Amino acid sequence: xxxxxxxxxxxxIGSGADVGVMKLIKTLTASSSGTIDFVDGTSDVVLDSTxxxxxxxxxxxxxxxNANLTIQFNAAGQSGFNETMxxxxxxxxxxxxxxxxxxxxxxGDDIAQGTGYQRLAQTGNDNDQHVSGEVWLFNxxxxxxxxxxxxxxxxxxxxxxxxxxxxxxxxxxxxxxxEVSFKMDSGDIDxxxxxxxxxx
Numbered sequence: 608x609x610x611x612x613x614x615x616x617x618x619x620i621g622s623g624a625d626v627g628v629m630k631l632i633k634t635l636t637a638s639s640s641g642t643i644d645f646v647d648g649t650s651d652v653v654l655d656s657t658x659x660x661x662x663x664x665x666x667x668x669x670x671x672x673n674a675n676l677t678i679q680f681n682a683a684g685q686s687g688f689n690e691t692m693x694x695x696x697x698x699x700x701x702x703x704x705x706x707x708x709x710x711x712x713x714x715g716d717d718i719a720q721g722t723g724y725q726r727l728a729q730t731g732n733d734n735d736q737h738v739s740g741e742v743w744l745f746n747x748x749x750x751x752x753x754x755x756x757x758x759x760x761x762x763x764x765x766x767x768x769x770x771x772x773x774x775x776x777x778x779x780x781x782x783x784x785x786e787v788s789f790k791m792d793s794g795d796i797d798x799x800x801x802x803x804x805x806x807x
Contacts (some may be wrong), residue, residue, distance in 0.1 A: 618763055624720045625699045625800070627806040627807045628806070629662065629805070629806055630658070630804060631803075631804055632652065632653050632709055632804060632805055633651055633652050633653075633757075633802070633803045634803075635802075636798075636799070636800055636802075637795075637796040637797065637798055637799040637800075637801070638666065638797075639795045640795055640796045641790060641795055642788050642789065642790040642796075643788070643796060644688075644786065644787070644789075645663065645786065645789065645801075646681075646785070647683075647786065648675075648785075649802060652803065653700070653786060654784075654785045654786065654787070655748050655749060655783070656783075658805030658807065659663060659806070660666045660743065660744070660805070661744040661803065661805055661806070662741055662742070662743050662803075662804045662806065663742045663759045663801060664740070664771070664801070664802045664804070665738065665740055665741070665760070665799060665800070666799060666800040666801075667737045667739055667799050667800065668737055668738050668796055668798070668800075668801075668803070669732075669736065669737040669790045669797045670730045670731075670732055670781075670793075670794050670795070670796060670797060671731070671732060671791070671794035671795045671797045672791070672793045672794035673729070673731050673732055673765035674729065674730065674792050674794050675727070675728070675729045675787055675791065675792045675793075676730065676738050676760075676789060676791060676796070677789065677790055677792050678727055678742060678758070678787065678789055679692075679723070679724045679725065679787075679788050680692075680754070680784045680786060681780055681781050681784070681785065681788070682783065682785070683784070683785045684779070684782070687693075688724070688786070689722040689769055690703045690778045690779075691720055691721070691722055691778070691779045691780065692718050692722070692775065692777065692778055693720055693776055693777060693779060694717050694718045694725050694774060694776030695709070695717050695774070695775055695776060696716040696717050696772070696773065696778075697712045697713060697723035697727075697773050698711075698770045698772040699711060699767050699771075700764075700770040700771075701769050702766075702767060703769070705722075705765040710785075710801050710802040714774075716774075716777065717776075720779065724771075724788075724790060725774060725776065726792070727740060727760050727774060727789075728740060728760035728762035728770070729762050729764050730763060730766065730791075730796075731763065731764060731765030732765065732768070733765070735764065736763040736764070737798075737799065738763070739761055740758060740759050740760025742756055742757070742761065743756060744756045744784070746782075747783060747785065748785070749781075749783070750783055751781060752765045752781065753777040753778060753780065754778040754784045755773040755775075755776075756775070756777070756778070757774070758773070758775070759771070759772065759774075760770075760772045771797060786802075
């Protein structure tokens with residue numbers, strides 16, 4: 608029987624066949640934090656060939672300013688969270704006052720062979736505004752292929768907008784990726800929970 612932290616994870620598409628058991632590896636809690644970093648081999652973090660797929664869930668991440676929660680990576684042996692990435696970003700949104708709704712690609716939020724942090728979702732700094740979502744990282748220890756990732760998040764935007772945000776891309780390096788960093792592009796992560804899982 609799976610323990611409390613084991614979650615049987617099924618795809619909602621197709622037959623719903625099991626894809627494996629999610630094992631909770633590490634929980635980090637933000638408190639006026641500049642960054643939240645998962646580093647393989649540090650503080651019981653496992654981010655290596657133990658699992659072929661990793662999921663990081665960010666829950667109720669709230670910023671000190673109207674800001675984007677963003678993500679970057681480090682390849683093994685590197686530093687600085689500045690890996691070259693190519694990404695894509697689109698979202699669906701709806702205003703609280705029902706004056707606007709749209710879905711579309713957001714050109715300014717993609718990266719074309721850049722080394723900056725990738726936007727996941729935007730939060731306002733009102734007390735009730737935050738972002739939640741998850742990022743999937745596929746076979747990051749592989750040294751033959753680039754490392755793919757996908758993310759989906761929901762934002763309570765500083766302009767009183769609800770938005771469903773989608774991001775996908777790859778870390779354009781064939782070295783193993785063994786570190787992940789989250790930060791706001793302005794101010795700190797005032798609060799929030801970040802959970803790293805491996806899929807067996």
